[in-house]
Amino acid sequence: MARYWLMKSEPFKYSWDDLVAEGEGTWDGVRNHRAKNNLAAMEVGDQAFFYHSREGLEIVGICEVSVAGITDPTDPEGKWAAVKVKPKTKLPHAVTLKQIKAEPQLENCELVKLSRLSVAEITPAEWSVICSMAGI
Numbered sequence: 001m002a003r004y005w006l007m008k009s010e011p012f013k014y015s016w017d018d019l020v021a022e023g024e025g026t027w028d029g030v031r032n033h034r035a036k037n038n039l040a041a042m043e044v045g046d047q048a049f050f051y052h053s054r055e056g057l058e059i060v061g062i063c064e065v066s067v068a069g070i071t072d073p074t075d076p077e078g079k080w081a082a083v084k085v086k087p088k089t090k091l092p093h094a095v096t097l098k099q100i101k102a103e104p105q106l107e108n109c110e111l112v113k114l115s116r117l118s119v120a121e122i123t124p125a126e127w128s129v130i131c132s133m134a135g136i
Contacts, residue, residue: 002043002045002046002047003041003042003043003046003121004046004047004048004049004121004122004123004124004126004127005038005042005046005047005048005049005119005120005121005122006048006049006051006059006110006111006119006120006121006122007027007048007049007050007051007063007085007118007119008051008052008053008117008118008119008120009050009051009052009053010052010053010054010055011052011054011055011056012054012055015052016050016052016060016061016087016090019050019061019063019085019086019087020061020087020090023086023087024066024084024085024086025084025085025086026070026073026082026083026084027039027082027083027084027085027119028072028073028074028075028080028082029072029074030072030080030081030082030118030119031080032116032117032118032119034114034117035117035118035119035120036080036081036119037081038119038120038121039081039082039083039119040069040081041121042065042068042083043065043068044065044066044067044068045064045065046064046065046068047062047063047064047065047088047127048062048063048064048065048085048122049061049062049122049130050062050063050087051111053118056094056096057096057097057098058094058095058096058097059091059094059095059100059130059134060090060091060094061087061088061089061090061091062087062088062089062091063085063086063087063088064085064086064088065083065084065085066083066084066085066086067083067084068083069081069083070082070083070084089136091134091135091136092134092135092136093133093134093135094134095130095133095134097111099133100112100130100133103129103133105125105126105129106126106129106130109122109123109126110122
């Protein structure tokens with residue numbers, strides 16, 4: 001059964017539009033153990049919200065894991081995980097962090113509870129709520 005995730009990126013470094021232009025991107029550079037474990041748990045076909053952090057503070061699209069279980073190419077020691085993702089859908093309406101925090105059904109979401117986590121797991125129920133908020 002596919003799992004759901006949320007992946008944060010600073011849009012001035014790597015935005016949704018950058019992923020769309022590339023067609024497939026490597027999610028690397030993560031140096032947090034919990035986020036690393038989330039990357040390592042991903043499987044091909046899992047879906048993730050693409051979240052613009054620092055600027056925008058909003059979920060803007062959905063991407064899909066296309067290659068799982070790879071070593072981060074930016075890590076010379078080979079200790080950190082990475083995946084490749086492909087863009088799937090741009091959200092009709094971006095969902096802001098403010099909207100997520102205001103939604104009672106999302107109060108336990110890792111995005112809210114572990115706000116500094118760059119790769120978070122999203123439950124199927126949370127996924128449905130956020131998709132509904134986005135108009136899909």
